[in-house]
Amino acid sequence: MTAHETPYRYDAARAGELETRWQAKWLTDGAFRAANPGEESFDATRPKYYILDMFPYPSGAGLHVGHPEGYTATDIVTRYKCMRGFNVLHPMGWDAFGLPAEQYAVQTGVHPAVTTRSAIDNFRRQLQRLGFAYDWSREFGTIDPEYYRWTQWIWLRAYHSYYDEARGCARPIAELNAQCVQDDRAIDAASARWSSASEQQRQAYLDTFRLAYIGVQTVNWCPALATVLANEEIIDGRSERGSHPVYRMPLRQWMFRITAYAQRLLDDLALVEWPDSTRTMQSEWIGRSEGAEVQFKVEGFGELTVFTTRPDTLFGATYMVVAPEHPLVQWVCERAPQQSAKISEYVAWSRNRSDVDRQAESREKTGIALGITAKNPATGESIAIWTADYVLMAYGTGAIMAVPAHDERDFAFAARFKLPIRQVVAASDGSAFTGESATCGAGVACNSSNSEFTLDGLATAQATTTMIAWLTATQRGQRRVLFRLRDWLFSRQRYWGEPFPIVFDERGMHFPISEQALPVQLPQLTDYAPVQSETPVPPLGKATHWVNTTAGDAGVDAKLLDPATPVRRETNTMPGWAGSCWYYLRYCDSKNATRFVSREAEQYWMGERGVDLYIGGSEHAVLHLLYARFWHKMLFDLGEVSTVEPFAKLFHQGMITSFAFERADGTLVATDAVHETADGWIETAVNARVTRVIAKMSKSLKNVVTPDEVVAEYGADTLRLYEMYMGPLADSKPWNTRDISGVFRFLQRVWRLAIDERTGSLTLARTADPAIERQLNRSIHKVATDIERLAFNTAIAAMIELVNSATRPTAMTDPADGGLTRDQMSRFLRALAPFAPHICEELWQRLGEPTSIAKSPWPTIDASQLVDESIALPVQIQGKVRAHVTVPTNADAAQIEAIVLSDAKVQEAMAGRPPKKVIVVPKRMVNVLV
RNA sequence: AGGCCUGUGGCGGAAUUGGCAGACGCAGCGGACUUAAAAUCCGCAGAGCUAACCCUCAUCCGGGUUCAAGUCCCGGCGGGCCUACCA
Structure with missing residues (x-):
């Protein structure tokens, strides 16, 4: 049949057309908007489910096919949980401050605010083209002043707090200050008393307790990056980013007293449902x-x-x-x-x-x-x-x-x-x-x-x-x-980061900006390049008008410092990790202008145990995940959040790798320099055999695949399905473009089951085939249990099997004879919808359904269809399968033994020898020993 | 060097908790349809021996436990990740 004869076939063009059409509708309808408590459309009778992807850093290169792996997994669970009657929070946003954006900006000469915005726009476009069910109304970036205002606010809360060892929690520093006055305590080795100490001495003393404090520390100085780095950002003595040498030098820097929380960070690993490997890494890091x-x-x-x-x-x-x-x-x-x-x-x-x-x-x-x-x-x-x-x-x-x-x-x-x-x-x-x-x-x-x-x-x-x-x-x-854990170095000599809400007076004493004066906006700079030097020099120092101000203009409380006092702003900025330490809280209430998150929204979405499912790469096992736990525990101590841990269940998706080719000497060859022959791969230029190996995707090996190219060739549903079908979510798996056609053909079969390719009209079976009905029930059951355990590959395999069973042979002249009935199609589409939402939405609508398939309930299962009346049991003689017998499903061991021993084939295999022992495992197998 | 994970057809991978190894897909082979090809549909497909059945061998290698091991235990080998002078 030619394309001319099947104008209504599901092909790349049709997939593209219907996908973009539904994506636009979902967006304008706000289809995946989650209502907060207090809103009119909020349904308090439903349980909540908070499912989160790790905060993406929008790089200029855009998405590669590794990104959508985790996002598709969370999207499937999101859509499934919605259909199961949960209020689901599934947000997305941007971790957009940080070193790479600044380095890119310095290279190109375009301001990081501009490059970052365009990278975000590109990421958003790419994600929306994959049809993810995000609540886009909650989107924000860490670079938004309305977001980093609260990042600064949290930092100030830490600045104003200390760790009370006796009570084992954070308390306001004002309480410690009051105690110092009361005991008139000795505050240094020379036994100087509080009452006789200078203001500087008192401040220095309190700084030895603050959770966010300034102190002289031996820091890791990386001249090539022109910044200092946290211990965690150094691998084998080199910077994690760029692999530059790192040297130690003493420097006055802002620190976080994470060591105060070492024991709790260790103990509470027992409370979370995380991969053992990640918990082990954290506990070894805490050491x-x-x-x-x-x-x-x-x-x-x-x-x-x-x-x-x-x-x-x-x-x-x-x-x-x-x-x-x-x-x-x-x-x-x-x-x-x-x-x-x-x-x-x-x-x-x-x-x-x-x-x-x-x-x-x-x-x-x-x-x-x-x-x-x-x-x-x-x-x-x-x-x-x-x-x-x-x-x-x-x-x-x-x-x-x-x-x-x-x-x-x-x-x-x-x-x-x-x-x-x-x-x-x-x-x-x-x-x-x-x-x-x-x-x-x-x-x-x-x-x-x-x-x-x-x-x-x-x-x-x-x-x-x-x-x-x-x-x-x-x-x-x-x-x-x-x-082993050290305090966390929190200053960076960078432009593209959150400014600290703090100023210094001429004596060198620090004063906080009042909460009402937040955010301290990052000043516009045209020259934001790092200063190459033997010692760290923050680029913000170049903003002289911004740096040199008065206490009043900077927003220091007049009770702390006379508004006319000349002050210098802190010119270091916060590290890239800052914004990702609390973004999951902001999503609960991202537009709140008076609090970082309303108590009601936080209590509802975080619930008893925090984020219900958090999926992201294992590369964050000790960095982001430890820092975020630390901030969360501070906020818990200070009464700002209601759970001890932020992320109840964590899952790491594996890396998507690619193929490359290896010469006999072990060196790698780019994929475009190799061709396949009947008996192997040949390096074209030298006509030598090479072997196919698995390698990370990299530009030099020419094996990077982007979602855009896959979507263009097959559509988003096929990409989503392929990524989930490749193998277990947790495993690292090689991308093989050739395999995509398998899931594409599956979707074509699904389409063909419902739509006549020649006329475009619905083709549904008149009557339900009992065998298909039974398989349909089993498939839906398997899909549900497999989604719950994040085993998407086997869920898809079950649906492929069903569709293969239901597919009409060519010889069948009347399309209404085979396939699925309207009711069966309705149930099948709902099971497939979390995986391939666009094609299912389209067919759902063509079935005449007025509302989105995403809002429909998960199909019900007829439990009686899940069990057979009788089953075939394998019978082993001496441990080897020699026969099969058919027995009633619920037959007990004695009945099964009787049936087995009277079976002709069994008797033949026993060759007249009496059974010494018969082991019967009902519903499994029988082993006869002679 | 240590710790954790991992090893199944030509390839990606299935296999409840120890119970018929290789589901499903790719690639391959055969058939139907077609003047032909593509597409579609129907089959075959771990290896060996076979006309076929049977049978034998088979989940990196070597031992062990068990009626029964891909799965559990011990010892090797290969791959991956983490840590790496942390006293």
Whole structure:
């Protein structure tokens, strides 16, 4: 049949026409608008379901086919839950501040506000072309002043708060201030009292408690990006973005006291339904270690405190190491000039090495002896103190006791510098300590006695508690829990970010902008390029008129500072993560002008446990997901939100990869340089065999696929269906353009079931085929259960099977003879609609339905159709299937056994041998042992 | 180096909780329709042995538990992700 004879076929053009038509209608109708409590159309009798996609960063390149994978999954669940009678919140918006937009702007010379807006418009267009059921009325971007106003407001709430350790939650800093006045407490080491302290001293003291605080920190400075980076943004000593070297330097920066929440962030991982791998990554990032603090006396200096997880090995501590940045190093240099030159040289050398260098130069330990000793509190011996860069200032106390016999790093260092090694633990596996390597596991203490007590004979766990008890009793140390998690560096030397609502006066004291004066708008700058320099210079400093203002103009409360006081604005901006820390809350009530989210909307949509289903990539396992949990917990403590955790259930979609080709030497070849032959792939230019491998999509391999091209060739429904049919949502899967035709043909069959391709008229069966009816019920049941478990690939397979069964053979002359009845078609379309909404909406309308299929109820299932009266059971003889018997579905084991043993084929296979044992698993199988 | 995940036809993948391995799709092969092709429809299709049935082998490799293992356990090998001097 020619195209001329089938003018009403479902092809790319028809798909495109009907898809864009329905998309336009959904948009003008506000078809997926979710009503908030209090609105007229709100239905309080329905349960809520909040389903969220991870906040996209709209890059200039637009969507690639990886983006719609998660979005299609959430869209299917959204449409399904709607049909199941839920009030569904399914919003979309833009995470639009950040480094890439600014870098792109600097490259092109176009202002980031302009490029970001056009990238957003492009993303929105692409998403809308895929027919996603977003409530677009709630859309916003983090760059909208009405949004970042509240980002600044939340930051101020943190600024005005501290962590009350006693109560285990955040409290207003004003309460702490009042206590300081009341106790007239000592606020520094010199025992200066609050009442006699200067304003600067008081502020500095309170800054050591604020949740958002300013302080001098060793930061990760990335000269190539001209900004500092958070620990989390550094991978293998290089910037996560761009892979540039990173150096450490001290800098006065805004920080978040996330460490105050370390224990709760760890504990509450038990409350969420997240992938185990992600929870493990977060808990390892938080890195709780139990151990002890031990004080070592250093003649003239005082106490040198170390942290150790193995206090039981204290008797084996034969030397100590401090980080090059440790104050003791400075102290030694000042006191012993004859050694200081070499020590200073080492310190300078180690400081100038980037983290990359430190790791690149293998694990060869470096260090230098300080020429002083400390007293091991357990043995009373004097042991040497060294400095070495394998000890990090940022962890613990920046000093360690070295137990070379039982720690690999200490052993390597001791071996290199010929330091003494003493065994104090006998390994529990019985292996003798040879001195060839460290034995790090648990065991039984030995060589661990002094005149006061002994650990000898105690297992590691008891030895540890005994040692801690002795340290505590003799005031030489105490139990201590340490976290790997560091406070969160929250300043960036960037233009394209949220300004901090804070100013400094001439004394250097900081003052908050009052809430009423928010937002602090990002000033228009024509030169926003980062300043390349050896030290961080924020580009906002170039906005001199904006920076230099008065307290009154900036919006500082007159009670804090006289309005005429000249002040300087903070010129750092917030990092890209800021906006994504709370966007899910704003969606609940995105147009609210008086609060970041109304209490009513927040309580309704967040409910008991927060967002019901959150889908996004696992690359955010520790960054965004940890930061957002932290903000959420602060807001919870401060009474602003009602749940302890933001995201009840999290799911990571896998990556969509692509094919590339590999030469014999392992190098990769771009897809356009290869052609396929009958017996394999050939690199065209050199006529050599290559093998097909799976690779990430990349421009250089020419294997990037965009939704736009797929939509043009097949339509959005086919793209959605293909992405869901590729395999399990969580798995990484290779894109194979050739496979798309399978799901496209499926949709063509669906169309052909309902529409006569020659005339365009409806073609429905007059009478229902009982076998089809049974299969239809089973398919709908399977689709529903598969959607609930996010197994979309098998749901689609079931629908394909149904459609294949119902498809009319060509020989059938009267179209009304085969296929589905009107009622069957109605039910089938509703099951398919979440996956392929446009074609279903179109056919639904052609069935004569007046309202959108998205608003129709999920089809009901006749439960009696799900079970058969009898089933065929496989019968194994000696564990191998030899026969099948038909038994009543609900037959019990005895009945089944009788039927099986009387079956002719079974008897033949048994060859006259009597059954020794018959194992019957009703509804499954039978195994006869002879 | 350690931790977690993973390995099933030519390819993507199915397989409740240990119960008939390979659903469904792609690619392939055969047939119908057609002057022919495309499209459509109907079949075949893990490997070996067969005319066919049967049978044998088969879920990375080697052991084990079990009436029964793709699934559980132990030991290897390959792929992926995370962490990587955190005391």
